[in-house]
Amino acid sequence: MPEFRDIFGYEPQAVAHAPGRVNLLGEHTDYNDGFVLPTTIPQTCRVELALSRDRSQRFYSAELNQLAKYHEGDKNPTGFARYVIGCIRMLRKMGQILAPIVLAIRSDVPIGAGLSSSAALEVAVLRGLRKLFRLKLDDVDIALIAQQAEIQYAGVNCGIMDQMASSLGDASHMLFLDTRTLDRSLLPLPEDSELIVLDSGVPRSLATSAYNQRRAECEEAARQLGVKALRDIDDASEVAHLPGPLDRRARHVVSENNRVLRAIEGVSAAEFGELMNASHTSLRDDFEVSIPALDILVELLQQHPEVYGARLTGAGFGGACVALAAKGATDAVKSDVLAAYGKQGQKGSVLV
Numbered sequence: 564m565p566e567f568r569d570i571f572g573y574e575p576q577a578v579a580h581a582p583g584r585v586n587l588l589g590e591h592t593d594y595n596d597g598f599v600l601p602t603t604i605p606q607t608c609r610v611e612l613a614l615s616r617d618r619s620q621r622f623y624s625a626e627l628n629q630l631a632k633y634h635e636g637d638k639n640p641t642g643f644a645r646y647v648i649g650c651i652r653m654l655r656k657m658g659q660i661l662a663p664i665v666l667a668i669r670s671d672v673p674i675g676a677g678l679s680s681s682a683a684l685e686v687a688v689l690r691g692l693r694k695l696f697r698l699k700l701d702d703v704d705i706a707l708i709a710q711q712a713e714i715q716y717a718g719v720n721c722g723i724m725d726q727m728a729s730s731l732g733d734a735s736h737m738l739f740l741d742t743r744t745l746d747r748s749l750l751p752l753p754e755d756s757e758l759i760v761l762d763s764g765v766p767r768s769l770a771t772s773a774y775n776q777r778r779a780e781c782e783e784a785a786r787q788l789g790v791k792a793l794r795d796i797d798d799a800s801e802v803a804h805l806p807g808p809l810d811r812r813a814r815h816v817v818s819e820n821n822r823v824l825r826a827i828e829g830v831s832a833a834e835f836g837e838l839m840n841a842s843h844t845s846l847r848d849d850f851e852v853s854i855p856a857l858d859i860l861v862e863l864l865q866q867h868p869e870v871y872g873a874r875l876t877g878a879g880f881g882g883a884c885v886a887l888a889a890k891g892a893t894d895a896v897k898s899d900v901l902a903a904y905g906k907q908g909q910k911g912s913v914l915v
Contacts, residue, residue: 564625564669567611571621571665575611579690581683582607583672584728585760585885585915586876587737588842589823591850593722595781595816596743596794598823601728602736602752604760604915608670608683610691615663622647625669635663639716643668646681649716650688653708654698661696673914675766677877681717682725685709703745706730720775739827743794753832756871757893759886760915761864761900763856767881774878777850781816784809793817808851815849836872836887840865843874852879856909860884863900870896883914 567575582603589599615621620633624643631644640648647666654661666688672680689705692698700708706726713719713726723742732738736749752758784805785793793816796802802813822838830838843861847853853861857875861884864873869892876885888896897913904911 567667570623576613577691577695578611579687580607580609581686581729583678583683592819593724593742596792597820599724599740600737600823603732603734606672608687610687612666612691615665620663621665623667645716646684649712653712676762677882679725682729686729702730753835755890756832756887757890762883762912762914764910765856765881780812784813811849815845832871839872839874863903
């Protein structure tokens with residue numbers, strides 16, 4: 564891969580990183596003002612940047628081997644560059660004066676697996692801009708700006724979880740986050756357990772999936788229930804009178820919030836796993852965001868004697884599954900499950 568100097572002719576002036584994330588519980592609850600429980604993964608996005616010497620902005624992605632050019636007044640770019648420009652434009656909307664830049668991206672966060680490669684890119688870019696221009700932004704500011712960049716410039720009406728996890732989380736803790744108040748705490752994983760993340764081999768794209776439709780359904784359910792957001796309902800029986808599919812969408816959100824709140828009470832690995840299993844059932848049947856390949860992979864994980872629980876992670880419609888397994892048994896679980904998955908005509912891989 565070419566180095567920064569090879570691409571732009573001089574050395575970078577700032578370097579920043581941000582990790583991807585995996586969500587353990589609290590799926591599709593963040594845009595309903597609910598509760599989430601993600602953690603970060605070892606894979607990160609790294610950006611190198613410097614002031615432009617010719618007033619044009621250029622962005623290079625090593626993974627895609629693409630160089631995007633942008634001049635003020637151009638139409639919004641497509642592809643990875645829209646995330647970078649989105650971050651720059653959000654800062655300018657806030658009154659920050661930013662000179663044109665050049666930027667190189669190197670990321671090993673898998674794209675299309677539901678591990679927030681876009682949030683990692685946004686947070687890394689904003690951290691780099693904070694460093695280069697000495698901006699007075701804290702990590703919560705970074706997350707909020709990154710979220711708006713994705714909504715306004717990438718067209719994904721996302722909640723705040725991914726950006727908060729990338730900006731504030733760490734790989735040795737779960738980040739419990741109240742997405743309405745942004746109150747948060749770092750909590751340990753259940754004792755004697757480790758995480759596994761497997762790719763189903765089926766990529767998904769948030770912007771072209773039913774993600775925005777699900778969000779609209781949740782908002783309509785809240786409107787019919789007379790509450791600001793589904794977060795304000797804590798008893799799933801209260802949504803039973805809604806018309807379908809709003810009743811099912813709301814039931815998932817209410818029950819999922821309750822699962823997160825139960826998990827943070829300090830449950831055993833076995834009970835945490837049961838909550839993960841129930842979460843997948845709810846995502847499959849009530850929220851209807853699973854697909855056959857994910858269901859097969861989750862079932863194989865759940866059936867393994869060294870696994871406490873498993874579920875799809877991310878928005879669904881493809882991507883990854885996360886499992887909680889006995890400490891020290893993860894290598895065997897990965898090997899056994901992927902072999903069985905392959906025998907069913909599927910092709911998965913290890914992510915974490």
